[in-house]
Amino acid sequence: MTDTTAAAAAPELDLDALEATARAAAEYAPGKWFWRGNTDFEEPSLNCIVPSLGRVEILGHVPVDREADSFEAREHLREFKDLFSLTTTEEDAVAHMEDWLWADKYYEVANTDSRLSVTSQRNTKVPVRDLAVFEVARHRGLPDDTPRTHDGIHRGDIVDVRNPVARHLAAASAETVLALVARIRGLEARLAHATKVARQEMNRADINGRGSATAHRSLEDATDTIHRVGEVTEFLDDILENxxxxxxxxxxxxxxxxxxxxxxxxxxxxxxxxxxxxxxxxxxxxxxxxxxxxxxxxxxxxxxxxxxxxxx
Known part of the structure; x- marks a missing residue:
């Protein structure tokens, strides 16, 4: 089946914004970026080499302890009660939540969840969700760092992440890169054409220059001939006088x-x-x-x- 959906138009390129985003990310993560990791022991991550720091994880995962007073805990408890609403008791709910919270309650070892993380300028891994900019905050003119627990944030939808690397990754989409490639190739084609025309003009100028030199020499020869004819005329006049x-x-x-x-x-x-x-x-x-x-x-x-x- 042929897809008749029209291709999306190439994005408009704001080169100043792209440059600013890339420079900010380069301060955090200079040099080449590369993937590394061992799936037997850890999650794969995006890395770079930072002078004086060595290998730095740009984008990866970080374990986060589960907390009883968190949005995830409340959602987990609600789902449990909805699923077992007919048979569950309050004691069952408390026991279930303790199992969810603790790997070993006696030693206070909490269960953890793996969270997507970025690295801060201090080379610490920060969960991306802690840097989220909520859509409601933008609509209501609240600061970008307004937390999910704020009374004005009634939805968890996000529109941005307060991290240069994260913003660069979002800005450098495949369509943006392709648009940049298309612009570069167009400029290269125009440059190649302009170079060809310039070379033709230079060749023409060189030919004209050689022609001008020939004409100049011919003019010099003609001037010299006239001078010599003038000398002959003076010589004839001298003979006539004598x-x-x-x-x-x-x-x-x-x-x-x-x-x-x-x-x-x-x-x-x-x-x-x-x-x-x-x-x-x-x-x-x-x-x-x-x-x-x-x-x-x-x-x-x-x-x-x-x-x-x-x-x-």
Whole structure:
């Protein structure tokens, strides 16, 4: 048969409260907890190792003497009378209760009951029922240590135990632990995803960094080229300044004219390129003819006439 009951929702986690409860329990019972015992001689118990104290029982059992003036004694007597109401006498009831109370009345050795116990900070075993917080006390605003014998406590239902270890055991339920595990795994998954994304971004940044370095080197190379072209331009200008033209013969003048025209045109072309003008645009521009320089006529010998260039 399939169980169609809806699964209980995961509890809401109050991490501050859980941490406070766990820290309080750790002061009582630090380190790892473990079960121990020998069922031939004693009840099993939950233990830990406390520095300077050795092994300490965290949760176990303690024998408690039976008492005539106790809730258990009254309940036991009532049940006895109810069961044997038709035949029992008062003497029978007294004898029955003495058998219930005493293992050996002559030596005052009481019968005992095994009670669930926790260990106090003084390393003494205390019955859990002596540390119980009664539900009625909470509802009526009575102190948590109000005993069962108080007139206002008409029921024995409890809601808490005044012991850090007991409160921690109640707080760390299986559902709470599973909710913590689910939250941790969710955070681990988000961390793994974030780590993957971060690595991808780092790789991208590294690639971009290498690209930026390449671009930076290319820019440096381009800047260096421009600098060198500028030096060439200055060199051409120096040559132009030192080109005087003319000469003793017409042929020398023609050679100087061609040389000067070529150098001045080259200088103008380079300067245009530095300003973003292509060679074709420069050749067709109005500036190109203006940049071409021609040598001036000069005298070959003092008192002679300048050589005239043949008409073309």
């Amino acid at each position: 080109t005087f033209g003319g000469g003793p013969t017409e042929e020398y003048y023609i050679r100087e004219e061609e040389k000067l025209a070529n150098l001045s045109f080259a200088s103008g072309l380079v300067k245009a390129a530095l300003n973003g003008v292509s060679p074709d645009e420069y050749v067709d521009s109005e500036q190109a003819p203006k940049d071409i320089r021609r040598p001036a006529r000069c005298f070959v010998l003092q008192g002679t006439q300048p050589i005239s260039r043949p008409a073309s």
